[in-house]
Amino acid sequence: MIATVLPGPADLGAWRSAARGLLGAGVPPEQAEWRVAGDAPGLFAGDAAPPAATSPFHVPRAFVALAEIAIRHRDPERFALLYRVLWRLTHGEPALMQVATDADIVRLEAMAKAVRRDAHKMHAFLRFRQVETEAGVRHVAWFEPEHHIEEAEAGFFVRRFAGLRWSIVTPRRTVHWDGQELRFGPGGRRQDVPPDDAVEPLWRAYYAAIFNPARLKPGAMRAEMPRKYWRNMPETAEIPRLIADAPRRAAEMVARGASLPNPNPQKPRHLPPPSHVEPDMDLLDTAADPKEALAALARELAGRNDLPDFARRATQLVFGEGPPGAPLMFVGEQPGDEEDIQGRPFVGPAGRLLDRALAEAEVPRGETYVTNAVKHFKFEPRGKRRLHQSPDAGDIAYYRPFLLREIGIVGPRLLVALGATALRALAGKALPVMKTRGTLVEGPEGLPVFTTVHPSFLLRVPDEEAQRREYARFVDDLRAAHARVA
Amino acid sequence: MDLRQKLEILADAAKYDASCASSGTTRRDSTRGGLGSTEGSGICHAYAPDGRCISLLKILLTNACAFDCAYCINRASSNVRRARFTVEEVVQLTLDFYRRNAIEGLFLSSGITRSPDWTMEQLVRVARTLREDHGFQGYIHLKTIPDASPELVEQAGRYADRLSINIELPQAQTLKQLAPEKDLPAICRAMGGLRLRIEDAKDAARTARRAAAPRFAPAGQSTQMIVGADASDDATILTTATDLYAGYRLRRVYYSAYSPIPDASRVLPPTAPPLVREHRLYQADWLLRFYGFSREEIMAGGERGMLDLALDPKTAWALKHRADFPVDLNRAPRERLLRVPGLGAKTVDRLIAARRHARIRLEDLARLRVSIAKVAPFVVTDDHRPRLLDAGDLRDRLIPATAFAHAARPVQMSLFG
Numbered sequence: 001m002i003a004t005v006l007p008g009p010a011d012l013g014a015w016r017s018a019a020r021g022l023l024g025a026g027v028p029p030e031q032a033e034w035r036v037a038g039d040a041p042g043l044f045a046g047d048a049a050p051p052a053a054t055s056p057f058h059v060p061r062a063f064v065a066l067a068e069i070a071i072r073h074r075d076p077e078r079f080a081l082l083y084r085v086l087w088r089l090t091h092g093e094p095a096l097m098q099v100a101t102d103a104d105i106v107r108l109e110a111m112a113k114a115v116r117r118d119a120h121k122m123h124a125f126l127r128f129r130q131v132e133t134e135a136g137v138r139h140v141a142w143f144e145p146e147h148h149i150e151e152a153e154a155g156f157f158v159r160r161f162a163g164l165r166w167s168i169v170t171p172r173r174t175v176h177w178d179g180q181e182l183r184f185g186p187g188g189r190r191q192d193v194p195p196d197d198a199v200e201p202l203w204r205a206y207y208a209a210i211f212n213p214a215r216l217k218p219g220a221m222r223a224e225m226p227r228k229y230w231r232n233m234p235e236t237a238e239i240p241r242l243i244a245d246a247p248r249r250a251a252e253m254v255a256r257g258a259s260l261p262n263p264n265p266q267k268p269r270h271l272p273p274p275s276h277v278e279p280d281m282d283l284l285d286t287a288a289d290p291k292e293a294l295a296a297l298a299r300e301l302a303g304r305n306d307l308p309d310f311a312r313r314a315t316q317l318v319f320g321e322g323p324p325g326a327p328l329m330f331v332g333e334q335p336g337d338e339e340d341i342q343g344r345p346f347v348g349p350a351g352r353l354l355d356r357a358l359a360e361a362e363v364p365r366g367e368t369y370v371t372n373a374v375k376h377f378k379f380e381p382r383g384k385r386r387l388h389q390s391p392d393a394g395d396i397a398y399y400r401p402f403l404l405r406e407i408g409i410v411g412p413r414l415l416v417a418l419g420a421t422a423l424r425a426l427a428g429k430a431l432p433v434m435k436t437r438g439t440l441v442e443g444p445e446g447l448p449v450f451t452t453v454h455p456s457f458l459l460r461v462p463d464e465e466a467q468r469r470e471y472a473r474f475v476d477d478l479r480a481a482h483a484r485v486a
Numbered sequence: 487m488d489l490r491q492k493l494e495i496l497a498d499a500a501k502y503d504a505s506c507a508s509s510g511t512t513r514r515d516s517t518r519g520g521l522g523s524t525e526g527s528g529i530c531h532a533y534a535p536d537g538r539c540i541s542l543l544k545i546l547l548t549n550a551c552a553f554d555c556a557y558c559i560n561r562a563s564s565n566v567r568r569a570r571f572t573v574e575e576v577v578q579l580t581l582d583f584y585r586r587n588a589i590e591g592l593f594l595s596s597g598i599t600r601s602p603d604w605t606m607e608q609l610v611r612v613a614r615t616l617r618e619d620h621g622f623q624g625y626i627h628l629k630t631i632p633d634a635s636p637e638l639v640e641q642a643g644r645y646a647d648r649l650s651i652n653i654e655l656p657q658a659q660t661l662k663q664l665a666p667e668k669d670l671p672a673i674c675r676a677m678g679g680l681r682l683r684i685e686d687a688k689d690a691a692r693t694a695r696r697a698a699a700p701r702f703a704p705a706g707q708s709t710q711m712i713v714g715a716d717a718s719d720d721a722t723i724l725t726t727a728t729d730l731y732a733g734y735r736l737r738r739v740y741y742s743a744y745s746p747i748p749d750a751s752r753v754l755p756p757t758a759p760p761l762v763r764e765h766r767l768y769q770a771d772w773l774l775r776f777y778g779f780s781r782e783e784i785m786a787g788g789e790r791g792m793l794d795l796a797l798d799p800k801t802a803w804a805l806k807h808r809a810d811f812p813v814d815l816n817r818a819p820r821e822r823l824l825r826v827p828g829l830g831a832k833t834v835d836r837l838i839a840a841r842r843h844a845r846i847r848l849e850d851l852a853r854l855r856v857s858i859a860k861v862a863p864f865v866v867t868d869d870h871r872p873r874l875l876d877a878g879d880l881r882d883r884l885i886p887a888t889a890f891a892h893a894a895r896p897v898q899m900s901l902f903g
């Protein structure tokens with residue numbers, strides 16, 4: 001037996017250099033005994049002096065990380081367990097740390113978990129009391145951690161309360177912070193901390209008021225806040241009364257039933273009228289000002305109560321944008337994710353590409369009006385994304401009368417169909433985009449329809465070379481369309 | 487009225503909001519001045535006998551409110567006692583509680599009294615005073631008023647870690663009926679607006695000079711839906727939830743069982759809160775976000791648009807998809823392991839790491855603190871083949887004998903019996 005006496009209960013550095021010595025001398029785990037200075041030696045106390053540390057061994061980082069936490073555990077076996085795992089890691093089981101089902105690893109993980117939980121509960125349940133001292137205000141707390149975490153967790157309180165002066169007293173250690181440096185001392189007693197504090201009645205009142213007696217679940221409370229912590233938390237004095245009164249309070253609320261409305265209800269002082277606007281049923285779009293007519297059409301569509309189901313799941317209606325009288329009217333498929341949020345057409349990735357292509361084709365923005373065949377975003381949620389869903393024939397047919405009226409008000413000389421959905425909506429029938437592309441077909445009221453691809457098609461082209469080619473072709477299409485109205 | 491009475495009224499008025507999160511914001515501390523810190527994970531400083539965590543000082547600035555939402559204790563026509571904090575009182579309470587290590591920060595909301603902007607301005611003033619006058623580094627969650635002006639929302643996002651707008655009910659029609667002044671489309675537009683600002687601030691922080699990035703609600707936005715105040719079924723609630731997560735990138739959707747309030751409206755008489763249903767919705771929400779389940783799959787475990795109350799939704803789904811089982815713990819890919827009832831995401835990852843070096847046996851699961859009774863019918867290991875997978879009474883065997891499940895049973899029978 002070789003006995004190692006460590007200077008402190010959670011001194012990883014000392015354990016590490018001792019373990020290095022033992023490992024270098026080939027001392028197997030059964031032959032090593034560990035204790036902390038001041039502890040009584042074991043029954044088979046070793047007498048051989050531990051060997052001096054030799055060169056460092058390579059161990060997985062996961063082991064060091066786990067050891068750093070687990071060594072704070074109060075279990076006297078922790079040093080031996082750590083050494084056994086170290087031995088196994090260096091004697092044929094280099095991947096041991098990944099074997100979460102191994103009994104030693106399970107135990108070590110459980111120790112680390114208990115230490116982390118203890119630290120977390122210290123951060124959570126420790127309560128300071130404010131005392132006036134000759135040197136000014138000081139915050140002091142009494143806490144009883146289960147494991148050797150005082151040194152390790154002092155930093156948390158320094159980071160949080162760097163500007164205060166405070167002391168934490170535990171049965172094993174005291175920690176003092178004077179605003180500049182930390183000092184550690186021997187353990188203290190509960191009586192070292194004053195029994196109450198001027199703010200505690202308010203805190204207890206808050207605790208009692210935030211509790212909902214209709215949801216009594218004391219087991220759930222105790223699972224997270226075990227009784228052993230209660231004696232150092234002032235608010236827990238309220239618990240017996242709250243639990244005892246809860247069934248009666250809840251039953252009374254239900255038994256009392258509804259009450260009469262207050263004869264003097266709270267009144268708004270300058271609340272604006274509700275933002276909801278009655279739909280404008282101006283079916284003939286007779287407003288003299290075309291801008292006003294477009295706005296009225298948008299309101300009418302937004303307010304309809306027979307919208308398709310998917311429209312109710314969209315954030316908002318996305319109507320067309322641009323100057324009435326624009327000679328070129330671009331019609332896309334439907335708003336996408338960004339358009340839906342911003343309430344404006346062609347502001348997402350495809351819209352930015354269209355803007356770039358229009359600029360390159362030297363089409364002035366003042367001469368274009370942009371809109372979509374379908375005016376709500378149709379999507380399928382997938383995690384944190386909404387996946388675009390193509391509108392079907394019924395969706396296109398629903399919005400078509402509104403699109404035709406929009407065209408009637410804008411009064412373009414040429415309609416540009418961006419992709420299949422727009423082409424279908426404008427031509428009134430399904431046509432193949434790639435065959436129709438670059439030609440003119442007849443649209444509503446005999447207006448010519450020029451067809452090209454939807455800019456989102458360009459975003460989906462896989463290789464770079466094809467992308468450049470397709471983009472150039474799209475710019476050519478825009479230039480050709482513009483030439484017809486120039 | 488003294489401060490304590492105000493605190494009692496205005497905490498009572500705030501307790502039906504389930505959110506208490508204090509996690510997921512930027513890391514800050516007070517070593518260069520000020521008070522407080524945030525270190526990533528939230529801290530629950532106490533638990534009330536309702537089992538809920540107390541992390542933040544959760545209060546209203548005032549419970550006076552011009553809105554008449556039937557489900558709300560603070561509605562205009564309620565007979566509840568009204569109170570109002572001054573900005574300074576809220577600031578002082580926050581600092582006093584924080585210095586005693588009793589809270590992580592403040593969750594401030596308010597009834598709407600004069601106008602949306604006036605109310606929002608008051609909330610922003612509290613947050614600004616805490617941050618600028620007291621160097622407060624703790625967590626701040628502000629309720630956002632949907633119709634508040636963009637400038638005020640901008641300021642709220644600068645001082646707050648999290649912003650939230652409660653959707654309250656999953657459908658526009660029922661919200662209109664129970665909360666006539668509220669407007670679901672306006673709420674959604676406001677959440678969309680918050681999403682854009684949150685993303686812009688994140689992008690700016692990633693790309694531009696970090697220090698110059700405009701701060702906006704680094705802990706994101708959340709919302710709450712009341713369960714059981716209207717007739718919406720679980721399918722409707724989860725449809726809305728998935729749309730909210732996907733559309734507005736919410737960090738959390740909270741589900742709050744409609745609870746009796748001291749002064750209930752005649753429109754919504756008080757009844758016992760549907761706590762089991764609320765719990766199942768949270769479990770379903772978890773499956774949606776972390777286990778790769780779709781809403782349709784989760785609902786397939788229930789009947790007629792409602793989740794199975796007696797079983798957790800993963801077990802309920804598995805029972806109706808027995809052909810997908812058993813799953814071989816030594817071979818199955820991660821996605822399949824995540825579908826095994828009783829295996830959490832963490833356990834799955836540990837099993838995958840462990841099986842590269844050793845064979846998994848059933849007893850290993852016990853060491854990892856997995857419930858064997860729950861898992862065994864659905865998995866294969868070297869020492870175990872399930873026998874009960876086709877048993878007609880497997881469902882009954884899997885219903886846990888806890889008081890919680892017991893509470894669920896009578897309701898279960900009336901629903902599906």
